[in-house]
Amino acid sequence: MRLALIFLIMAATLARADEVSVAAAADLTYCLPAINAAFEKANPGVKVKTTFGSSGNFFAQIKSGAPFDVFLSADIQYPLALEKAGMAGDAQVYAKGRLALWTMNAGLDVSKGLAMLSGTEVKRVAIANPDHAPYGRAAKAALTHEGLWDAVSPKLVYGENIAQTAQFAQTGNADAGLVALSLVMAPSMAGKGHYFEIPADEYPAIDQAAVVTRAGSGKGLAEAYVAYLKSSEARKILEQFGFQLPK
Amino acid sequence: MILPKEFWEALWVTVRLATATTALLAVIGVPIAQWLARGKGRVHLMAEALLTLPIVLPPTVIGFYLLVMFSPQTAVGGMWTRVMGQPLPFSFAGLVVGSVIYSLPFAIQPFRAGLAGVSRELLDVARISGAGRVGTFWHVTLPTAWSGIAAGMVLSFAHTLGEFGVVLMLGGSIPGRTKVVSIALYDEVQKMDYAAANAYSAALLGVAFILILGVTLLQRRRGE
Numbered sequence: 001m002r003l004a005l006i007f008l009i010m011a012a013t014l015a016r017a018d019e020v021s022v023a024a025a026a027d028l029t030y031c032l033p034a035i036n037a038a039f040e041k042a043n044p045g046v047k048v049k050t051t052f053g054s055s056g057n058f059f060a061q062i063k064s065g066a067p068f069d070v071f072l073s074a075d076i077q078y079p080l081a082l083e084k085a086g087m088a089g090d091a092q093v094y095a096k097g098r099l100a101l102w103t104m105n106a107g108l109d110v111s112k113g114l115a116m117l118s119g120t121e122v123k124r125v126a127i128a129n130p131d132h133a134p135y136g137r138a139a140k141a142a143l144t145h146e147g148l149w150d151a152v153s154p155k156l157v158y159g160e161n162i163a164q165t166a167q168f169a170q171t172g173n174a175d176a177g178l179v180a181l182s183l184v185m186a187p188s189m190a191g192k193g194h195y196f197e198i199p200a201d202e203y204p205a206i207d208q209a210a211v212v213t214r215a216g217s218g219k220g221l222a223e224a225y226v227a228y229l230k231s232s233e234a235r236k237i238l239e240q241f242g243f244q245l246p247k
Numbered sequence: 248m249i250l251p252k253e254f255w256e257a258l259w260v261t262v263r264l265a266t267a268t269t270a271l272l273a274v275i276g277v278p279i280a281q282w283l284a285r286g287k288g289r290v291h292l293m294a295e296a297l298l299t300l301p302i303v304l305p306p307t308v309i310g311f312y313l314l315v316m317f318s319p320q321t322a323v324g325g326m327w328t329r330v331m332g333q334p335l336p337f338s339f340a341g342l343v344v345g346s347v348i349y350s351l352p353f354a355i356q357p358f359r360a361g362l363a364g365v366s367r368e369l370l371d372v373a374r375i376s377g378a379g380r381v382g383t384f385w386h387v388t389l390p391t392a393w394s395g396i397a398a399g400m401v402l403s404f405a406h407t408l409g410e411f412g413v414v415l416m417l418g419g420s421i422p423g424r425t426k427v428v429s430i431a432l433y434d435e436v437q438k439m440d441y442a443a444a445n446a447y448s449a450a451l452l453g454v455a456f457i458l459i460l461g462v463t464l465l466q467r468r469r470g471e
Contacts, residue, residue, distance in 0.1 A: 054437060056436075056437030056438065056439070057436075057437055059437075060436050060437065081439070123333070124334075124337060126419070129420060129434060129437075132437035132438045132439075133437075156421070157337045157419030157420070157421055158419055158420040158421065160415060160420070160433075168336075168419065171314065171320075172318050172320040173314065173318050173319065173334060173336040173337065174337075174419075
């Protein structure tokens with residue numbers, strides 16, 4: 001009996017551990033751990049649990065009640081749809097994602113931008129799936145804007161999320177990829193391959209939006225985390241990773 | 248809801264993949280299963296364990312290793328690219344290789360069971376009657392082991408229909424080439440087109456059920 005009581009108290013203490021669980025879009029893979037470390041330092045005793053994946057996947061899961069407290073989507077459409085379905089609070093834009101052309105192949109000249117993709121040395125180009133991935137939509141828009149869609153689309157391979165897309169390019173399986181700048185600018189990627197930032201007017205804005213989900217709505221910590229994304233420390237980190245900051 | 252053109256395209260890729268995989272597995276699996284059925288000893292034991300490994304291995308592991316091993320920058324990948332004209336990842340051939348590994352135990356186990364059931368006496372009679380090795384295999388062993396072999400083929404076909412992890416790692420979701428139904432379904436969910444996702448799921452479930460019904464019938468008949 002006493003043993004059961006001890007276990008119960010232990011379990012209760014563990015459950016109460018100050019923890020916020022975050023579902024984060026894959027373009028934040030390298031950037032968010034830095035932000036989380038800063039958040040944990042500013043809030044001792046707090047732990048941030050992050051899961052990275054595709055925004056579309058998280059949307060479906062959270063809509064069905066997945067126990068994430070915060071959702072960081074690579075666009076604003078998914079959070080707005082969650083809000084409409086009553087599964088999340090107000091969507092707040094905290095950064096703007098940027099698209100980059102990236103290749104590990106030293107023989108390919110990226111400084112001319114997307115035009116290089118129509119060359120015969122480029123056999124496969126990786127983009128995220130334009131049907132549901134925000135960076136994929138941007139990639140398709142940029143290629144269409146430059147009149148390259150018809151020439152390049154037969155060469156396309158589609159990543160399930162932007163991180164897989166980058167991985168296709170990084171392993172050399174795709175000759176080049178249209179990926180999130182935040183993945184290319186990570187310190188672990190420094191010096192790997194060459195990249196070219198696609199001009200922002202060639203694709204619709206990739207607004208990075210954060211929401212507190214219904215599961216996290218009671219938690220002050222979840223609100224604090226979303227607010228932290230707009231703090232000067234977080235903004236500095238976001239900028240280092242190539243995100244554009246809203247005023 | 249009527250199934251859209253994308254579904255039929257994905258189904259065609261899936262069926263082609265399952266057919267190619269099953270055919271390849273029959274050709275390489277039957278001799279391997281025969282060797283396993285007729286032998287004992289440590290080599291046979293290790294081989295059987297290795298060949299059964301894909302059952303417990305997460306399919307993403309298979310896909311991952313193939314992706315890394317056959318990247319055009321590696322020696323193996325470079326060789327493959329020279330022979331086949333294009334790298335293994337993102338190609339239909341690449342999916343076949345992945346599927347063969349993925350479904351290997353689902354073919355070899357039933358093959359082995361069927362072949363092990365061919366009695367020694369029967370084979371001796373055939374030998375005494377003058378049939379050569381190939382003749383014995385073709386006219387005696389295969390017909391006797393047939394329901395086991397058929398079960399293995401139907402199982403590997405059905406198993407490949409449901410493949411997801413390997414294709415996700417290796418495929419690149421290219422419509423008409425590597426986008427199979429399971430991937431198409433996944434994409435529909437992410438696109439929030441749940442009506443399409445439901446239709447794809449129901450269709451795949453129906454096909455899978457019919458196939459398993461067939462296997463069950465075959466296995467019952469063998470028991471009689």
